[in-house]
Amino acid sequence: MRLFARLISASLALMLFAPVAGAEDAKSDDKEMEVLQMPAPTAPELSPAQQYCSNVLDEATAAQIAQQTRNLEKAQKQLDDRIGLLSEKAEVLKSWIKMREDFTVRATESLVQIYSKMKPDAAAAQLAVMDEMVAAAVVSKLTPKVSSLIMTEMEAAKAARLSAVIAGAGEIAVHPERKPNVQ
Secondary structure (H helix, E strand, O other), X not given: OHHHHHHHXXXXXXXXXXXXXXXXXXXXXXXXXXXXXXXXXXXXXXXXXXXXXXXXXXXXXXXXXXXXXHHHHHHHHHHHHHHHHHHHHHHHHHHHHHHHHXXXXXXXXXXXXXXXXXXXXXXXXXXXXXXXXXXXXXXXXXXXXXXXHHHHHOOHHHHHHHHHHHHOOHHHHHOOOOOOOOX
């Protein structure tokens, strides 16, 4: 009976381990088939020059990229330097413009004071030969009493053009000879 029990346990063990052993064999067969199905690529025979070129290609590409990177960094530095220089010049120009504006304001104020203290006929003669825009700016900054005295001493056409410029009707002042068609 012991012998019979041993045979049954041995056959049970065989049945349990048989599929695992078969699966391992199937896996090894699949691996062999994969290896057999994909042949190793063979490199075409290259001439010595082609072999040299293919060996040096990666190094040459890396060297070219490094050179281009250095050139770009150099150009970036030059650009940054140029931007800094232009920023400095812009600041200098802004300070000059500010000085010019301050000077213009002071000059205009002193010019207005000068014309306000002049005799009306002398001021009118000076303003008549002056640029119309400058003359209009000066007259507009004078007190109404002084500007009216000066403008009464001017020719009527010149006084009308200055009045038009001051009023903002610059187009009328540019073409004083045009007259509307009156019927």
